[in-house]
Amino acid sequence: xxxxxxxxxLHSSLQPSVAIIGGGPAGLLAAQRxxxxxxxxxxxxAQATLGRKFLVAGHGGFNLSNVEELSRFASRYGAExxxxxxxxxxxxxxxxxxxAADLGIETFVGTSGRIFPVAAHKPADLLRAWLRRLQALxxxxxxxxxxxxxxxxxxxxxxxxxxxxDAGREFVLEPAATVLALGGASWAKTGSDGAWVPLLxxxxxxxxxxxxxxxxxxxxWSAFFRQKIGRTPLKNMALRVSDGPEVRGExxxxxxxxxGTPVYALTPRLRAALAGGGPALxxxxxxPDLPEATLIHKLSQPRGKASFSDFxxxxxxxxxxxxxxxxxxxxxxxxxxxxxxxxxxxAVPLPVAGLRPLDEAxxxxxxxxxxxxxxxxxxxxxxxxxxxxxxxDWEAPTGGYLLQGCFSTGAxxxxxxxxxxx
Numbered sequence: 001x002x003x004x005x006x007x008x009x010l011h012s013s014l015q016p017s018v019a020i021i022g023g024g025p026a027g028l029l030a031a032q033r034x035x036x037x038x039x040x041x042x043x044x045x046a047q048a049t050l051g052r053k054f055l056v057a058g059h060g061g062f063n064l065s066n067v068e069e070l071s072r073f074a075s076r077y078g079a080e081x082x083x084x085x086x087x088x089x090x091x092x093x094x095x096x097x098x099x100a101a102d103l104g105i106e107t108f109v110g111t112s113g114r115i116f117p118v119a120a121h122k123p124a125d126l127l128r129a130w131l132r133r134l135q136a137l138x139x140x141x142x143x144x145x146x147x148x149x150x151x152x153x154x155x156x157x158x159x160x161x162x163x164x165x166d167a168g169r170e171f172v173l174e175p176a177a178t179v180l181a182l183g184g185a186s187w188a189k190t191g192s193d194g195a196w197v198p199l200l201x202x203x204x205x206x207x208x209x210x211x212x213x214x215x216x217x218x219x220x221w222s223a224f225f226r227q228k229i230g231r232t233p234l235k236n237m238a239l240r241v242s243d244g245p246e247v248r249g250e251x252x253x254x255x256x257x258x259x260g261t262p263v264y265a266l267t268p269r270l271r272a273a274l275a276g277g278g279p280a281l282x283x284x285x286x287x288p289d290l291p292e293a294t295l296i297h298k299l300s301q302p303r304g305k306a307s308f309s310d311f312x313x314x315x316x317x318x319x320x321x322x323x324x325x326x327x328x329x330x331x332x333x334x335x336x337x338x339x340x341x342x343x344x345x346x347a348v349p350l351p352v353a354g355l356r357p358l359d360e361a362x363x364x365x366x367x368x369x370x371x372x373x374x375x376x377x378x379x380x381x382x383x384x385x386x387x388x389x390x391x392x393d394w395e396a397p398t399g400g401y402l403l404q405g406c407f408s409t410g411a412x413x414x415x416x417x418x419x420x421x422x
Contacts, residue, residue, distance in 0.1 A: 026389025376416025
């Protein structure tokens, strides 16, 4: 491979140096762990600031983790359950709370078991405290520095994109070890754009194609429904895919389909059904807590001159959007006998035509396949290079599992680096 004359090759005769590529939670925690262990750490981030996706994720409620029992917690990672049992054992939700407290960020457990910083602490407060700690540990932070690929057995090609006389300068760094933590491929504006894929493909790293996870599902609503409903929440309901398990929560009816925590949790099942060419059918249970006999009894009450909407509101406290939804799913819904209407209320069919685009997804499935890595997340094709965070091929639902996964993989990769350099 040929480089232009502007390349510089940087070496160090000091303690082992480690390069961290990517300034998200996985990369930042790996940097902290390694600096605390006495290694010289250089962190490179292509964006102008660190933790951009971390901050964006905090806008909807800064859910750091969850106090769920660890074996149940690990099951949230699906096919990688056994692997995450080990990762969570190394850096658990309890460890995360202790880590935040050490930065001066107090946390609390919500009624759902989710872990949040107390109201006085915003996402930016935690990030600022974290960066101050990294600076105190001597971590060298380089923003607007883009990784361009590998060279030689240990070299990294980088480019300085900062304005000024060094703008565009390319150089080669030769660290003792590298941690890649460049994120997945959703929310590209935060820097998580998957641009690293061809750089790993060049050296033969097996990759699983990216797919949207924790995203909305598209339903082919009629023009009338889209105009009348817009964005409308449905609370205290349950959702399932075909005959699978129900997920409780709140969903949002949107112009394109449905979104919300239960939809996100069912994304893997929907994706598998769509990929297999079979029907991807959501069933919406609008009264999951009401026994069937009670539901039929309430629907058997005289309707009189009340409209379908008023009847459902009076007898079942259903929102005005429900009758429109029922008619959308079954045009003759208002004329159904009580038992048939009860069955419809328990399983409103929502045929899913597709998932929302990758860049709209909260997270992504796919990435570096685990068989490409050793037990410490080191690339088999490139000894000394470790991978952490959303670059790895795993997925989990919202509720604290995503951030915890990034933290735990970052901490585990740091342990692997320490084993490697020492």
